[in-house]
Amino acid sequence: xxxxxxxxxxxxxxxxxxxxxxxxxxxxxxxxxxxxxxxxxxxxxxxxxxxxxxxxxxxxxxxxxxxxxxxxxxxxxxxxxxxxxxxxxxxxxxxxxxxxxxxxxxxxxxxxxxxxxxxxxxxxxxxxxxxxxxxxxxxxxxxxxxxxxxxxxxxxxxxxxxxxxxxxxxxxxxxxxxxxxxxxxxxxxxxxxxxxxxxxxxxxxxxxxxxxxxxxxxxxxxxxxxxxxxxxxxxxxxxxxxxxxxxxxxxxxxxxxxxxxxxxxxxxxxxxxxxxxxxxxx
Numbered sequence: 001x002x003x004x005x006x007x008x009x010x011x012x013x014x015x016x017x018x019x020x021x022x023x024x025x026x027x028x029x030x031x032x033x034x035x036x037x038x039x040x041x042x043x044x045x046x047x048x049x050x051x052x053x054x055x056x057x058x059x060x061x062x063x064x065x066x067x068x069x070x071x072x073x074x075x076x077x078x079x080x081x082x083x084x085x086x087x088x089x090x091x092x093x094x095x096x097x098x099x100x101x102x103x104x105x106x107x108x109x110x111x112x113x114x115x116x117x118x119x120x121x122x123x124x125x126x127x128x129x130x131x132x133x134x135x136x137x138x139x140x141x142x143x144x145x146x147x148x149x150x151x152x153x154x155x156x157x158x159x160x161x162x163x164x165x166x167x168x169x170x171x172x173x174x175x176x177x178x179x180x181x182x183x184x185x186x187x188x189x190x191x192x193x194x195x196x197x198x199x200x201x202x203x204x205x206x207x208x209x210x211x212x213x214x215x216x217x218x219x220x221x222x223x224x225x226x227x228x229x230x231x232x233x234x235x236x237x238x239x240x241x242x243x244x245x246x247x248x249x250x251x252x253x254x255x256x257x258x259x260x261x262x263x264x265x266x267x268x269x270x271x272x273x274x275x276x277x278x279x280x281x282x
Contacts, residue, residue, distance in 0.1 A: 209264030
């Protein structure tokens with residue numbers, strides 16, 4: 001379980017460590033007693049109880065057995081998996097290929113009614129064209145040395161885009177102007193993508209804002225993120241995929257989205273920036 005700067009992940013680690021420490025105390029054991037029963041060094045027990053070292057599922061089962069609390073092992077292992085899932089490096093997330101990583105997110109999209117997305121790197125996946133998605137995923141596949149299932153992964157992402165047109169969902173997309181100008185896939189791919197953005201912006205359930213490039217911004221660009229209703233935030237970082245569920249942190253991202261949205265332009269001014277980027281391609 002990787003250490004993350006996110007307090008959501010860290011709090012989950014600490015909560016699990018506290019539950020294990022409480023089991024030890026409730027059983028009338030010291031850290032040394034528990035280490036002896038499990039055949040560990042005393043320092044290992046201490047590191048686990050202080051959230052310095054994450055336990056494995058095997059460690060949890062041994063801990064519960066030593067404390068006479070075998071009935072709590074599966075629940076604690078479930079807590080471990082939840083904490084692990086808050087931070088996933090790309091290699092682990094994509095070890096079975098890009099298609100599975102795309103399909104894994106579909107249930108989240110299906111149950112969400114209000115989407116907010118901010119992107120400073122790429123056009124958000126939900127409003128990408130097929131050629132743009134293909135170029136993006138091919139670049140990821142080559143860079144990370146993954147199995148080549150790009151065609152299947154692209155199809156999975158295109159299928160996921162159906163939620164854009166189904167039900168009563170609302171979508172608010174914010175992109176930095178640089179996303180329109182520093183593209184991928186070449187002139188033809190970017191031309192098609194920019195034209196698609198103009199079409200998407202006309203949908204009644206979609207708000208598309210472009211944050212203009214300017215020399216006097218007080219709110220600088222941030223890492224790209226998605227907010228799903230008010231329940232969850234996902235952040236795509238260079239090293240991995242972060243899931244945030246702590247309400248205070250979700251609120252911080254919502255506040256950041258509001259600040260960035262206030263800097264953006266919409267409607268005709270946004271179309272003008274997109275058109276300008278199109279013209280620059282020529």
